[in-house]
Amino acid sequence: MxxxxxxxxxxxxxxIMNKYDLIDTFNSKEELNVWISSLNSLxxxxxxxxxxDPSLIKFDTELLINKDLLxxxxxxxxxxxxISIENADGWYHLFDELVVPEFLNSxxxxxxxxxxxxxxxxxxxxxxxxxxxxxxxxxxxEVFDLLVNYKAPEGDxxxxxxxxxxxxxxxxxxxxxxxxxxxxxxxxIKYGRNSxxxxxxxPRRGINMLATNKVSLCDKYHEANMDILANNQEIGTYLxxxxxxxxxxxxxxxxxxxxxxxxxxxxxxxxxxxxxxxLDLDKCKYIYPFTKxxxxxxILSDKKDELMKKIEEDLNYIDGCYLDVTQSEIxxxxxxxxxxxxxxxxxxNNI
Numbered sequence: 001m002x003x004x005x006x007x008x009x010x011x012x013x014x015x016i017m018n019k020y021d022l023i024d025t026f027n028s029k030e031e032l033n034v035w036i037s038s039l040n041s042l043x044x045x046x047x048x049x050x051x052x053d054p055s056l057i058k059f060d061t062e063l064l065i066n067k068d069l070l071x072x073x074x075x076x077x078x079x080x081x082x083i084s085i086e087n088a089d090g091w092y093h094l095f096d097e098l099v100v101p102e103f104l105n106s107x108x109x110x111x112x113x114x115x116x117x118x119x120x121x122x123x124x125x126x127x128x129x130x131x132x133x134x135x136x137x138x139x140x141x142e143v144f145d146l147l148v149n150y151k152a153p154e155g156d157x158x159x160x161x162x163x164x165x166x167x168x169x170x171x172x173x174x175x176x177x178x179x180x181x182x183x184x185x186x187x188x189i190k191y192g193r194n195s196x197x198x199x200x201x202x203p204r205r206g207i208n209m210l211a212t213n214k215v216s217l218c219d220k221y222h223e224a225n226m227d228i229l230a231n232n233q234e235i236g237t238y239l240x241x242x243x244x245x246x247x248x249x250x251x252x253x254x255x256x257x258x259x260x261x262x263x264x265x266x267x268x269x270x271x272x273x274x275x276x277x278x279l280d281l282d283k284c285k286y287i288y289p290f291t292k293x294x295x296x297x298x299i300l301s302d303k304k305d306e307l308m309k310k311i312e313e314d315l316n317y318i319d320g321c322y323l324d325v326t327q328s329e330i331x332x333x334x335x336x337x338x339x340x341x342x343x344x345x346x347x348x349n350n351i
Contacts, residue, residue: 097130205236
């Protein structure tokens with residue numbers, strides 16, 4: 001191509017860049033020229049074919065010149081597909097997920113966008129639509145259908161919590177490999193938003209965090225623990241700490257201690273002391289609510305050793321021993337130990 005044609009093409013590309021307010025994407029004219037000169041013939045052709053009404057574009061127009069997107073033979077068709085998403089008000093910045101190579105190269109590009117458009121809000125589906133783990137998951141279609149079709153119970157406006165839990169779990173490779181498939185995710189829906197935690201929430205207590213924890217996923221009591229944790233969120237932080245401790249889940253006292261925590265759940269300081277007995281004091285430093293300080297109380301108490309001794313006595317008490325305890329057993333069987341309770345009734349109250 002001669003120099004005159006090159007200059008004509010360059011002028012046309014710059015005109016199109018101006019049309020979609022893309023010139024300011026570059027820091028200088030030199031940087032723009034370098035970027036244009038780096039385009040291959042297909043990318044040049046695709047830019048020159050842009051003839052979409054700018055008023056129809058609600059997302060950052062920089063997405064239009066994403067090189068991975070420009071490198072697609074069906075570039076214009078894909079752009080129109082992205083523009084057709086009308087349920088992303090406030091979340092158009094997440095459209096970057098639509099042009100990651102993993103999603104662009106996925107056979108699900110068109111079908112997933114069609115599904116996404118059916119969601120009440122595209123926010124949560126957009127979080128994971130471009131995630132490699134999720135794209136390649138054998139459960140991708142089933143989970144994505146669930147995510148875009150999920151509706152919170154009537155009167156509950158916080159379906160965001162459950163949707164985020166589904167999304168975070170669906171892209172977690174440990175969960176994908178675990179074999180639990182939809183079992184745990186369906187528990188989020190069964191138990192609702194009060195059973196799940198937002199990602200990064202400290203201290204941890206949600207069943208979604210248990211569903212993506214490596215220690216729990218390898219524990220034969222994982223499913224039983226999911227139900228126990230969901231039904232006992234008042235002491236969820238303590239249960240979670242014990243259920244995810246790599247050493248204690250192998251301890252013969254593991255299930256007995258879980259049962260005792262639930263038996264004593266109305267006495268939160270004592271449940272904390274059970275965690276200390278199981279895990280040691282340092283591991284328990286931050287698992288209680290920030291408004292309370294059981295850690296300091298226990299350190300300063302001259303009753304700590306006595307309390308630990310009585311916990312050990314109770315856990316070894318034969319009538320209170322349910323090694324395979326599940327939520328249903330907790331609800332139908334008494335794990336009470338009168339002999340022990342009479343000894344410790346007021347012990348922690350004195351700390």
